[in-house]
Amino acid sequence: MKAVGARLPRYDGVAHVTGRTKYVADWSVQGMLACKGLRSPHHSARIVSVDTSKAEKHPGVFAVATHKDMPKNIVGHLEALGVPADEPYLAEDEVRYKGQLIGGVAAIDEATAIEALALIDVKYEVREPFLDIRKAFDPDQPQLTEKGNVFFYDPYDHRKVTKGDVDAAFEKADVIVKGSYRPSAIEQAPIEPQGCLVIPESDGRLTVHTCTQAMYFTMGVLAEHLQRAPGSIKLVGGTVGGGFGGKVDSATEPLAAVLALKARRPVRWIFTREEEMLCGSVRASWHVEIADAVTKDGWILGRKVLTLHDAGGYTRFSSYGATKHSFHLAGAYTVPALRTRAYVVWTNHVPTTAMRGFGVTSASFAVELQMTRIATMLELDPWEFRLKNANRPGDLMPTRKLLEDPSTIDTIQACAEAVGHPLSATYRDMKNEPRSGEWLPDHLRDQAANAKLGNPQGAAR
Amino acid sequence: MHLIVNGVEHEIRSDALTSLLRVLREELFVMSPKAGCEQGGCGACTVLIDGQPRRACLTPVAAIDGASVTTVEGLSDGVELAPIQQAFFDGYAAQCGFCSPGMMMAATALLAETPHASREQIMEALEGHICRCTGYVKIIAAVESVTKAGAV
Amino acid sequence: MPAPPELLTPTSPAEAAAAFGDGAGVTVLGGGTILLPELTCGRLRPARVLMVGRAGLSGIDNSNGVVRIGAATPLGELAEAPEPLATAAKHIADHEIRAVGTIGGNLCATAGDAAPRGDLQAPLLALGARVTSVGAGGEKSEDVDAFLEGGAGRLVLSIDVPGGQPFGYARLDRPHTHHYTMLAVTAVRSADGVRVAASGVGTRARRLHGVESALGGGAAPADAATHAAEGLDLPTDALASAWYREQMLPLLVQRALGQLG
Numbered sequence: 001m002k003a004v005g006a007r008l009p010r011y012d013g014v015a016h017v018t019g020r021t022k023y024v025a026d027w028s029v030q031g032m033l034a035c036k037g038l039r040s041p042h043h044s045a046r047i048v049s050v051d052t053s054k055a056e057k058h059p060g061v062f063a064v065a066t067h068k069d070m071p072k073n074i075v076g077h078l079e080a081l082g083v084p085a086d087e088p089y090l091a092e093d094e095v096r097y098k099g100q101l102i103g104g105v106a107a108i109d110e111a112t113a114i115e116a117l118a119l120i121d122v123k124y125e126v127r128e129p130f131l132d133i134r135k136a137f138d139p140d141q142p143q144l145t146e147k148g149n150v151f152f153y154d155p156y157d158h159r160k161v162t163k164g165d166v167d168a169a170f171e172k173a174d175v176i177v178k179g180s181y182r183p184s185a186i187e188q189a190p191i192e193p194q195g196c197l198v199i200p201e202s203d204g205r206l207t208v209h210t211c212t213q214a215m216y217f218t219m220g221v222l223a224e225h226l227q228r229a230p231g232s233i234k235l236v237g238g239t240v241g242g243g244f245g246g247k248v249d250s251a252t253e254p255l256a257a258v259l260a261l262k263a264r265r266p267v268r269w270i271f272t273r274e275e276e277m278l279c280g281s282v283r284a285s286w287h288v289e290i291a292d293a294v295t296k297d298g299w300i301l302g303r304k305v306l307t308l309h310d311a312g313g314y315t316r317f318s319s320y321g322a323t324k325h326s327f328h329l330a331g332a333y334t335v336p337a338l339r340t341r342a343y344v345v346w347t348n349h350v351p352t353t354a355m356r357g358f359g360v361t362s363a364s365f366a367v368e369l370q371m372t373r374i375a376t377m378l379e380l381d382p383w384e385f386r387l388k389n390a391n392r393p394g395d396l397m398p399t400r401k402l403l404e405d406p407s408t409i410d411t412i413q414a415c416a417e418a419v420g421h422p423l424s425a426t427y428r429d430m431k432n433e434p435r436s437g438e439w440l441p442d443h444l445r446d447q448a449a450n451a452k453l454g455n456p457q458g459a460a461r
Numbered sequence: 462m463h464l465i466v467n468g469v470e471h472e473i474r475s476d477a478l479t480s481l482l483r484v485l486r487e488e489l490f491v492m493s494p495k496a497g498c499e500q501g502g503c504g505a506c507t508v509l510i511d512g513q514p515r516r517a518c519l520t521p522v523a524a525i526d527g528a529s530v531t532t533v534e535g536l537s538d539g540v541e542l543a544p545i546q547q548a549f550f551d552g553y554a555a556q557c558g559f560c561s562p563g564m565m566m567a568a569t570a571l572l573a574e575t576p577h578a579s580r581e582q583i584m585e586a587l588e589g590h591i592c593r594c595t596g597y598v599k600i601i602a603a604v605e606s607v608t609k610a611g612a613v
Numbered sequence: 614m615p616a617p618p619e620l621l622t623p624t625s626p627a628e629a630a631a632a633f634g635d636g637a638g639v640t641v642l643g644g645g646t647i648l649l650p651e652l653t654c655g656r657l658r659p660a661r662v663l664m665v666g667r668a669g670l671s672g673i674d675n676s677n678g679v680v681r682i683g684a685a686t687p688l689g690e691l692a693e694a695p696e697p698l699a700t701a702a703k704h705i706a707d708h709e710i711r712a713v714g715t716i717g718g719n720l721c722a723t724a725g726d727a728a729p730r731g732d733l734q735a736p737l738l739a740l741g742a743r744v745t746s747v748g749a750g751g752e753k754s755e756d757v758d759a760f761l762e763g764g765a766g767r768l769v770l771s772i773d774v775p776g777g778q779p780f781g782y783a784r785l786d787r788p789h790t791h792h793y794t795m796l797a798v799t800a801v802r803s804a805d806g807v808r809v810a811a812s813g814v815g816t817r818a819r820r821l822h823g824v825e826s827a828l829g830g831g832a833a834p835a836d837a838a839t840h841a842a843e844g845l846d847l848p849t850d851a852l853a854s855a856w857y858r859e860q861m862l863p864l865l866v867q868r869a870l871g872q873l874g
Contacts, residue, residue, distance in 0.1 A: 009550070016558030017546040019493025019533035023559065026492045111615050114655040191497040191505055191559045191593050241495075241559030242593045272654060273498035476617040478642075478662060480653055500650045501710055514709050519649045521642065523620060524666055567709070589707025 012239060021239050024211040025270045027197050033062050033106040035256050035269035036113035038120050039279060040095035040102060043129035043348040044142065047093055047102070047122065054119040055105055060112035063262035064120070066103040067092045070258055071227035077217075077249070077316055086145075087314035087351070089225060089254050095124070096144060096313030097350050099279030101251075106259035106267045129348035133287055133308040136345040144313070144346040151311065151319055151344035159319075159326045159344075161398045164337030165454030166293075169302025169443070173293035177374045181290070181366035185310070186283040187276075188355050192241020194280065195270030196252045198260040206260070209236045210253055213243040218250045225254040226261075245354030249281050249316065284318065284352035285310045286325075288366035293337075298380050300389050301443055302337035305329045307362075311344050312351035317358070318344045324359035330398045331367035332408040333389040336443055336450060338398055383416050384427045394434035396447045407432065462526045466491060467535030477523035481515075482506045484522045485532065493533040493562040497591075504590030507563035508532050514570040514586075533562045536569065544607045545569055552603035556594035564590050568604045577608050621663040626770055629668040633768040635749040639663050641768055643685055644713035646706075647722060647730070663768070665717070670770060680776045684717030684769040688733075691716065695774045697782035697799055698736045704784065704794060705732050717769040720744070720757070724816040727851035728793055734761065734818035736782070738810035739799035743773045761817050778803055781872030783865040785813075787852045795852040796861055800869040807873065809866060813858065814845050821845075824866055834870035838863040 015021040052064045067073045067090040076085025091102045102122060107113035130142040136149050143149055150157045170176065196210040206228075212218040215237050223230040240247060252269045260267040271280065286309050293302040307325060311318035322342040329340045357364075371389075375382035390408040397403060409432040416423050435444060443450075462473040466489060475484045482499070485491040485508070497505030499518045506517040509531035536543040542550065545565050555561040564587060571578050571586035578586070583604045592600060621639070623629040633639055640659035642648050643666065651657035670685035673693060680695055689711035691702040705711060705719070722731035737757045744760040746753060748767035755763070757772075784797035796813040798821075807828050812818040823840030841862040847855040 010553065010555070012558065013550045013553075013555065014539075014542075016555035016561050017533075017542065017549045017565065018537070018539040019562050020539065021558045022492075023495070025496065026486075028487075111655050115615065189593055190557070191503055191591060192495070192557070193497070240557060242557045244593070270496075273500060273502075274654075477620045478618060478649075478652055480649055483653070499653050501646055501706075504707075504709070507709060513712065515712065516646075516709055518653070519645045519710075519713065521645055521649060521652075521664075523622070524642075524645065524664060585708070589709050 023192055023239055023241050024195050024197060024209050025192070025268075027209045028268070029197070029199055029266045032197070032266045032268050033108065033259070033263060034110040034113045035104055035106050035259055035267050036110065036117050037104040037255060037269070037275075038102045038117050038122070040091065040098060040100040040124075042095060042124055042126050043098045043131070044127040045095050045124040046127065047091060047095060048125055049121075049123045050102065051121040052103065054121070055116040058107075058112070058116045058119055060108040061105055061116045062108070062265055063106045063259045064103065064116070065105075065255060065258045065262060066090055069262065070225055070254065072225055075221055075224040077221065078320060081320070083315060083319050087316065096346075097348055099275070099350060100313065101255065101279075104255045104259060104269070106263050106265070131347055131349065133285070133310045133345040133347060136308055136343055142348075144348070149346050151315060151346065153319060153344075157343065158341040159323050160342075161326045161329065161338065161340045162454070163396070163398055163400060163451045164302070165450070166302045166304060166337045166339040167454065169337040170293040170304075172443075173301055174296040175294050175377065176291055177294055177370070177377055178289070178291045179366075179370045179373050181288045181369050183286050183362050183365045185285040185349070185352065186355060187280070188242075188244040188246030188283070189277065190240075190242025190244060190246060193271040193273060193276040194247050194252060195268065196256050197266060197268040198253065198256040199266040200260050200264060205232045205234060206257060207234045207236060208253055208257065209238070211240045211243070211247055212237065212250060212253070213240055213245070213247045217248065218253055221250045222253050222257060226257055244356050245283070245358060246276075246280055249353055251280060279350065281312070281316065281351050281353035283355035283358075284312070284321065284362075286362040286366075288362060290366060290370045292370065292374060294374055294378065296378065298375070298378055298385050298388050299441055299443065300333065300335050300374070303330065303335045303340075304338070305340035307340070307342035309342060309344050309362075310349055310352060311346050312349040313346065314351045315344070315346070316351050316353050318352060321354070321359035325363045327397070327399055328360050328363040329367065330391075331364060331371070332391055332406070333367075333371070333386065334391045334395040334444065335389075335398070336447055337454065340398065381423075383412060383421055383423060387412050387423075387427045387430055392432065392435055392439070395444075396451060400448070400451050462522060464522070464525070464527070465529040467531060473522055475522060478521045480518050481508070481510075481520040481522050481525065481530070482517035485517060485530070491532055491534060495559055495562060497559065502591075503560070504563040504567065504587075505560050507566045507590070509566055509570055512570065512573065514567045531566070531569075533565055536565070543569075544610065545572065545604070548603040548606045549600075552599050552606060554595065554599045554603035560590060560592045560594075564592070564600055568607070572604070572607060578604070580605060583608070615658055618659045619661045621661060623663070623665070623668040625669050629663065629665055629670065629768065630747040630752070630770070632663055633747055636766045636768065641665060641721075643715035643718035644687065646710055646714040647718060665715075665768075670717070680774045682716055682772045682774060684720075684771055685715045686717075687712055688714045688716065688719065695740060695776040695778070697780045698733060698740065698774060700782055701732055701736045701784075701797065701799070704786070716772060720760075720769060720772065721765065723765070724848075729795070729813040729848070729850070729852070731817060732794055732797065732812050735797060735810040735812035736799045737772065737774065738818055738820055739780075739801040739808045740774050740778065741801070741803055741808060742775070745770045745773070758820060775803070779873055781869035783868035783872070785861055785865060793852055796858055796865060798862070798865040798869040800866070800873050802873055807870070809869070811841075811862065811865070813852075814847055814862070816848075819845060821866065828870075834867055837870065838866040841866045
């Protein structure tokens with residue numbers, strides 16, 4: 001145990017400062033070909049035809065691939081968790097976002113690959129895109145699927161959390177405070193663009209150098225796409241030049257692999273900075289509406305939340321992200337009655353994915369702004385208002401999980417001290433203990449029993 | 462065309478308008494300068510050209526025919542580290558390490574000209590360099606530690 | 614594999630003009646900050662590239678009562694140029710970019726995909742600078758507005774900038790993206806009145822004629838500023854929306870005019 005608390009040097013520190021750390025683009029092998037991907041210029045379009053014949057004949061081109069070359073083109077990242085696969089890796093009869101991959105070429109060098117892309121003739125029937133998640137249920141908007149624009153969490157079309165009697169809380173409130181919060185999409189923007197190098201070995205296996213953040217994940221996805229045994233793929237990871245969630249989608253490996261197998265040559269595909277920013281998946285934009293039932297003296301009695309999450313053209317991990325989001329809609333505070341619904345909405349934006357705090361940062365962003373909004377409206381100190389409603393040992397989370405050891409009170413007090421914000425004596429002396437006395441109002445008694453009141457099953461909409 | 466890279470003379474065979482970054486990485490296999498954007502926007506490719514910090518991704522090799530180029534590989538033998546390398550190592554200034562070569566070369570140029578650079582001067586020298594991992598605090602502190610030690 | 618371009622490397626202004634000819638099929642390479650990324654990613658495949666870095670086109674010459682700035686002068690060497698050109702140049706990108714990017718390249722910069730370029734166009738417009746260029750029809754000297762209006766296809770040799778004029782300069786940066794200036798206003802008091810120009814207002818910098826007319830008619834700066842956006846097609850880009858620019862432009866005009874005194 002001598003490592004715990006000790007200041008240890010980074011095991012890769014010397015390599016980093018001597019320029020010897022190897023990133024995926026630092027690997028090169030003999031005969032390596034350059035890959036470039038063909039991408040949709042349209043937000044939404046039907047693909048009428050794809051003609052690769054001229055590209056295939058272009059001097060210096062070793063292989064061209066479309067969805068026909070992918071043994072299994074539609075593989076769901078979360079199929080094992082029951083989320084249906086909905087995304088063709090290489091577009092088939094439509095494109096749902098600008099930048100969507102349609103095919104690719106492997107050529108003797110990048111310049112030739114770029115030339116060859118221009119020779120692939122794609123005919124599109126451009127469609128009106130659907131871009132505003134607030135119109136998720138509007139039948140006049142373009143529909144991305146036959147079943148509409150909203151993901152189906154069997155048996156509901158949303159993720160719900162229900163606790164206690166929200167309607168009673170709203171009856172009892174002195175004030176209802178409402179707010180709408182719209183954190184925008186964020187690109188992870190690692191300084192290292194993502195990419196991979198796929199080497200077809202003479203024994204039939206594939207060696208894949210990749211900067212994925214999730215080696216086994218990528219191995220599984222790649223094995224499914226290629227319909228090979230996972231054991232036939234050797235993944236070589238290494239230092240990832242920043243990921244932050246943007247390198248978990250296995251965006252490059254399947255195309256590079258298919259081209260490497262077709263060309264029988266190693267193929268390297270590294271995103272350009274433009275691809276990384278415009279075509280690589282991003283943190284989703286969200287729309288979060290909160291209505292809080294509040295007493296004049298600053299207790300939150302109940303909360304209703306409506307969340308819309310922009311999944312982009314395909315589901316990827318969005319259903320999981322919106323689930324995580326839902327657990328955290330009381331924030332670091334105790335709200336005895338709440339009803340939250342989170343909808344995952346498909347749009348013609350780039351598909352969204354993980355980024356640090358996936359699903360949770362949108363909840364904390366909305367909750368914290370709402371807390372300050374309430375404090376402002378009630379003319380209470382925003383720090384003390386938070387302390388008053390802070391979760392404590394023995395409280396229940398929105399999902400009725402018992403909180404054993406939250407540190408909200410200690411944290412807020414420490415922050416107030418650090419920035420020199422004075423707290424009144426009551427709040428300065430507040431202890432992070434189970435509720436009692438003035439910190440145990442009637443509506444926070446018997447939280448477990450009260451959690452079951454109201455209509456826990458909730459209405460569908 | 463000729464370049465002297467980290468003290469070694471090379472005849473360059475790449476096309477005249479190939480970027481210095483690609484000449485270094487793909488012809489000479491000097492790998493420490495990185496392609497973060499190839500638009501001059503991130504600073505991961507910064508090297509010294511005749512002692513001056515420049516974006517290798519924006520420099521056509523024909524424009525610097527005969528010049529002396531220094532990269533991280535030229536700062537030391539890699540065993541006994543240069544002060545800036547030791548400072549980055551000791552100060553945890555490199556997380557993923559991708560921006561570090563550019564940062565160290567920009568810092569090296571600054572410290573050669575201004576050994577006792579102020580914090581403001583350090584920040585100005587590094588303002589074109591993006592780091593997505595560290596939040597910059599440890600990078601600036603590492604360069605500052607070299608200014609205080611007095612060695613370059 | 615595509616054939617590499619023919620490289621022209623003149624060593625004097627006369628050689629540069631001769632090599633440029635009427636400009637047909639010639640791409641000019643100054644500092645490379647705009648051209649190299651286009652070459653590297655294959656978006657541009659020029660047949661002939663003219664490198665002006667060693668053609669004697671750099672430097673500032675004060676000797677004839679006018680400040681003559683060579684087109685290939687790097688932005689980082691404009692500290693002694695007439696204000697607010699010097700200040701505007703200091704705020705472009707970072708010092709590594711300023712060490713190689715040229716004033717000529719900045720003057721001739723076309724609008725970027727995502728953000729405005731050519732931050733020096735507005736100060737040059739307001740200062741009443743004159744551009745000497747060669748190309749079809751030979752050498753000519755004209756004011757910046759005429760040069761920018763005339764379109765691409767000429768090789769700039771030098772820019773004459775009147776010095777010593779009272780000026781005001783106000784700019785709005787987008788923080789965290791090393792000094793991308795989304796909007797900037799330059800006001801200069803010359804013998805013929807006040808000239809006001811803005812960058813970040815479209816595909817190129819523009820004189821704010823509405824403001825200038827109002828000032829000429831005796832309007833106070835605050836009133837003149839209300840005419841800021843007249844005749845402009847404000848862009849929405851990665852830095853700001855047209856709406857935001859429309860809100861901010863009058864404020865910057867007021868600030869710039871306020872500095873004029």
